[in-house]
Amino acid sequence: MTSSPQHWDAAYAAGHETRGWYQASAVLSRVLIRDTGLPHDCAVIDVGGGASVLVDDLLADGYSDITVLDQSTVGMQIAQERLGDRADQVTWLTADLRTWQPDRAYAIWHDRAVLHFLLGDDDVSTYRTRLLEATGPGSWAVIGIFGPEGPSVCAGLPVRQYDESDLEALLQPEFDIVSTTFADHVRPDGDVQQFLWGLAKRL
Ligand SMILES: C[S@@+](CC[C@H](N)C(=O)[O-])C[C@H]1O[C@@H](n2cnc3c(N)ncnc32)[C@H](O)[C@@H]1O
Structure with missing residues (x-):
């Protein structure tokens, strides 16, 4: 089993709101994102956003330049159908x-539950390169990945755990880590997953 578009399309097609990563x-x-203090017309990208409701929340908060990127068209279609006409206010990248x-x-790079599916050091290094290419001085990164007590398998795939180091x-050294937070995600089936969140500002 690999983290392919087909894998994620099938996972979303099986029922978005029952998937382990779902949050209302x-x-x-x-x-x-609010803690960045950036104005609501700043460019925000949600990488691996899939069907996440973050885009709904950002539109409700008045953010006007939102991009969602994902390799799963099925995931993003769920978000687009949920948003209806408001989907036209968002840039969708497959x-x-x-x-x-x-x-x-982008002024804000947001990732919840994507990076930890990149297992090899080469892929993590590529992620870092992409992060640096897609941001600039003064940009922020908001990244949520499994913590040291997080699961070793999720969505039927092996995952990495991250600690603060x-x-x-x-x-580092391009970003100054402003805060780190451990937070539990309660899955729809009641299981709890430890996440580590980092908020960082690019120097
Ligand atoms: C566990 S889900 C999290 C979705 C969303 N961030 C959320 O919080 O609901 C992981 C998402 O990452 C996407 N994904 C995984 N690897 C990816 C990659 N290499 N490029 C783009 N998207 C990827 C999947 O398609 C899926 O939508």
């Missing part, structure tokens, strides 16, 4: 973030 509201992401060529800099290795 992207509460912590919303708080951390791409594998490892091979994607960003054509602009792993986050430092990913983000």
Whole structure:
């Protein structure tokens, strides 16, 4: 089993709201994005956003330049159908973030539950390269990945766990890590997963 578009399309087609990563509201992401203090017309990208409700929350908060990138069209279609006409206010990119060529800099890079599916050091290094290409000085990164007590398998795929030093290795020296937060995600089936969240500002 690999983290392919087909894998994720099938996972979403089986029922988005029963998937382990589902959350009815992207509460912590919303708080951390607000904590950047950036104006609501700043460019925000949700990498691996899939069907996440973060885009709904950001539109409700008044953000006007939102991009969602995902390799799963089925995932993004769920979000688009949920949003209806409001989906037209969002840029949707179907791409594998490892091979994607960003054509602009984003003020906020948001990732919830995507990076930890990249297992090899080469893929993690590619993620870091993409993050640097898609941001610039003054940009922020909001990244939520499994913590040291997080699961070793999720969505039928092996995952990596991150501690604070792993986050430092990913983000430094280009980013100043402003805060790290451990937070539990309660899955729809009641299981609890430990996440580590990093909020970082690019120097
Ligand atoms: C566990 S889900 C999380 C979805 C969303 N961030 C959320 O919080 O609901 C992981 C998402 O990452 C996407 N994904 C995984 N690897 C990817 C890659 N290399 N490029 C783009 N998207 C990827 C999947 O299609 C899926 O939508």
